[in-house]
Amino acid sequence: MRVSNNLVGLLNFITFLLSVPILGGGIWLAHRATTDCEKYLERPVIALGVFLMLISLAGLIGACCRVNWLLWLYLLVMFILIVILFCFTIFAFVVTNKGAGQVLSGKGYKDYKLGDYSNWLQKRVNNNKNWNRIRSCLIDGKVCESLSKENSTTQSQFFAKHLSPIQAISVLESCVQLLFDLWSGCCKPPDSCGFQYQGPITWSKPQTPAATASQDCNAWSNDPNTLCYNCDSCKAGVLQNLKSDWKKVAVLNIIFLVFLIIVYSIGCCAFRNNRWDNANNRWKPYA
Structure with missing residues (x-):
């Protein structure tokens, strides 16, 4: 042989x-x-x-x-x-290649907008059949419900407690960052809505809507199965995760291609x- x-x-x-x-x-x-x-x-x-x-x-x-x-x-x-x-x-x-979170002053997380990402990715998540499946996965995975078990009493304590691991544990940095991409977009209303923090997944609407309020503000609900899963910000958070994952897959593909x-x-x-x-x-x- x-x-x-x-x-x-x-x-x-x-x-x-x-x-x-x-x-x-x-x-x-x-x-x-x-x-x-x-x-x-x-x-x-x-x-x-x-x-x-x-x-x-x-x-x-x-x-x-x-x-x-x-x-x-x-x-x-x-x-x-x-x-x-x-x-x-x-x-x-x-x-x-397109799309990145916008840094918010004094906050440990970023704000994600759907329009910042490529048109091809936007069409995928705007398709109702695709998004219903993704939303089902997010709900089944209880990404947001796990936050409701925390005992933080103030908004500042909540943010400080949850965002500190990103800087403290370098090995888990990327995984934690991906989790908070979803959390920022799906588990809380956009900052522009001006909602008042009451709990990790509980927010109260202001009596006077903010001047910069978007349709995501009306889509928010404190129901654990709704939250901001119908928001464009949630779709943007998913695309940010997808973007990070695809870049890693692309690098692995290069290695696999050589093999x-x-x-x-x-x-x-x-x-x-x-x-x-x-x-x-x-x-x-x-x-």
Whole structure:
């Protein structure tokens, strides 16, 4: 066996082993999912598990058993995957280039406006079907309800208590910041509304609306299942999270692309070996 065939076989055997728990996790979600958010994940997870399992089997059998058409199919899928990942990486950087929170004076959080983000992302969250699914995930995740269990008595104490971990714990800084992106947009009314703080998720409307009041001010409700989940500021907070996540995914995609290109090159060597061996066997004289 050639070295390239052995390497392709080994890598695909490892991929096949990884596909088993992924597929199992998708099947488990399909039978145990109770929320819309969990049900939304089951099909992509199952599809990913089946895809990895089939493509790894094609590469494994094609490289180790010298089945040339399977190895050719494996290389074709790998090439398409490389092109798709490359295009997605460029797209992710372009789409997430716009949008940033506005720093508020004397506050430990930022204000997010939907109009600051790319038109493509705005269209995604303004779609009622998409947003209803996202809102369901936010409610099921109880992102805001956990704040109501706190015992802070004043607005300043509440802000100080919750925002200090961002500066105190560098390892969790990004995770905490993402949480407060959602909190700032979905769990409290916009600062421009001039609402009075009564509790972590309880605010009273002013008798005289602020001059800078927006439609988000009327969308706010102290109901834990409503809050500001219908606000543009909440959609902007979700997009800020999405922007941060996509940038990280894009960086990981670059690393993964390099890995895929290396595997694809090794696979091409294995394919050439198969053709060479098949040609020799075809012209080999009978004893």
